[in-house]
Amino acid sequence: MQCWNCHTDFAPGTLLCPRCGKVQPPAVGATLFDAFGLAPRVDVDIPELEQAYRERSLQVHPDRYTTAQARERRFALEQSTLLNDAYRTLKDRAARAFYVLKLHGLDLSREDLGTQKDMPLDFLEEVMQLREALDGHREKGALEAALHMAGDVSVRRSTALAEAEAALRQLLAHPGQDAARTEASHALARVRYFTRFLEEVDAMEEEALEG
């Protein structure tokens, strides 16, 4: 990539030109990993990510460009927006995993996907049973029972996430390995179902607290 101001070349993922210091626009097609100058990966050191986030924010936040020309302010806004999106996604284990899968062509974050048809039947039955049990608890206002279920489901979610991560590591090491990709997508679909279940219990708890 080349600086728009002094035409010096610089590596992708660089925020400010190494020579003249001017803020650069995000590269076309930049991924959220690019926002941190990282290669796509499953595991991220969170304290390191947070430090990088602070350092990069100090470089590109719009507040630092209040008196700069319009082009720079526009670039700062774009970089900052991308950085914030990247930080939010990469610091959360599940969001990160979904994103890595998305980079490999499967976007599971949309609700309306047909992945349902790929899910094993017994899993879907299990989810339906969980759902019915929860509805029952909700009707009776049995918060304790619901929280107990949530404890179980939480463990299952972590397990599913760990399985997805293992598959994704495989995929990153050997791109194009469809089996790994499919395994990751099934595991993450399970994660998504469990997450939604936990959100519903959460909502029940909040309603109970706020009375």
Next chain:
Amino acid sequence: MSGLLQIHDPLKPKGQVVGIDLGTTNSLVAAVVHGTPRCLPVDEAGSPLLPSVVHYAADGGVTVGARARALAAEFPTSTLASVKRFLGKGRADAETRKLGAYRFADGVGDVVRFEVAGGTPVTPIEVSAEILRTLKRRAEAFFSSKVEQAVITVPAYFDDAQRQATKDAGRLAGLEVLRLLNEPTAAALAYGLDKGSQGTFAVYDLGGGTFDVSILSLVDGVFQVKSTCGNSALGGDDFDRAIAEQVLAARGLQAPTPAQVTAILAAARAAKETLTTAETTTLRVDGHHMEISRAQLETWIAPWVEKTGPVCRRALKDAGLSAAQLDGVILVGGATRVPAVRRYVQQVFGRAPLGDIDPDQVVALGAAVQADLLTNAQRQDEVLLLDVIPLSLGLETMGGVVEKLIPRNTTIPAAAAQVFTTFQDGQTAIDIHVVQGERELVADCRSLARFRLSGLPSLAAGMTRVEVRFEVNADGLLSVSAREQATGAVQSISVKPTHGLTDEQVEQMLLDSIEHAEHDIHARMLVEQRVEAQRILADAAKQLRENGDLLDATQRRTLEEAMALVQRLAGEEDADALREAIAALDEMAKPFIELVMNRAMTAALAGHSVEQA
């Protein structure tokens, strides 16, 4: 709200910049003076607190502050206080039905309008602009120079409509709003820089009408808001109303007049404040009195105080922290002086709160610091504020369900995009409804605006794909752009804010107020000249009566004609012409006055008083 993301002109620091706390009960203006933030005096007594009260008189005059508050008892419907509660709200909002003395008018658009003396009903934006204008003038008096730029604070939990209304009020007051800064963040900034420490803090901000809790961490020069939660309709005013309702019940007053309501609310507030330090107090109003103890007060306000608990817990949860992990709790807002509130905060967070910076001033001080940081090139490297959007932004989808696009507590600036498609053949327009809130159904969220994307190519259903991009800037304000994917053309959007004023309406108000201001200046000058005219005519008439014999017929007639001209012009509207006529009369009368003086001196020298002639 703008249709396309606008990159404005670069910020040119113009002279002195200030920070403004536009509060529900009191407003303040502060600035960094010789490196230290300080609140500026807003009245003759040197107080930094300007009561957020605006009085409208029948002759169109406007009074702001303590003087306005003094008129509340006599003019309850034309003296507006706590108008912040109504910013960005619609005519049907629950706020308009709470106990109060105001009369609401209907009009174009779903905006709150107060019926006041002097003619046209006023919107909360205009009322707030009067307060801001007063603060601006006081700051200008302090610095003896123009003040045209300010950071204005808003409750963290204000939604887009409320923020936009605040910005509009600033504009109307002649201020360029450098940043809308969240109040808890402003307070943390004032404390954080003051203490120079790193750490994680909770800010518990209970003002007159709004409540916010924010969790922030300060690390390596970056002040990051982790979460923010609140209730933009909960505050000290509710304590006053709770007391007032007890008083009304005790006296069996079921349909109190506006004047009674205002009087009782004022007495309730005074009682609440007294009970901060006293154990009992007597509430006196309308000749009745009622003994109230602190214990009773605490019972009455308990439901309101306890409403803040779940909000604190949610903020901690969203931040992923427990109360024990905090390094401190900061109290902000006058209502945190109430002992019951302090005890409750201690209970919820498990530690004694910090309050060494005056809770009334801390927000304005923080705003002043931010204003300085944004414009002072030498301070740019000091501290960076990373704030968040407090409420999720979403779109209405099929069945009245909300699809969240930007979740709450997302660090700003932030963006999200959604692709829309048509569902009928030949459909050339798509309606989009933007809402803000956490609930599932559109009906339970706040409506921000509706857009119509029109001029789309006429294709089969589902073939047109329009990408709508939402961007939230550092002020927490939303702007929207749309791109039709096939042609790549950016579509035109006509925006109708649901509970606000369009840009055109604000522009018109601005023009009207400028004309009004000129009219005001002219009106005042005319009055001054008329007073001067009466004085000079009275003097001249007296001299003619007593010493008219000193003039010959021609001189007398010339003088009388000049007087007649002044008399005539005083009854007309042209202040300039009147002033000139007065000056001409003054000039013309000089030789006559000299003769009169000579006569007086001669008589004095001869031992006679002129009066005896």
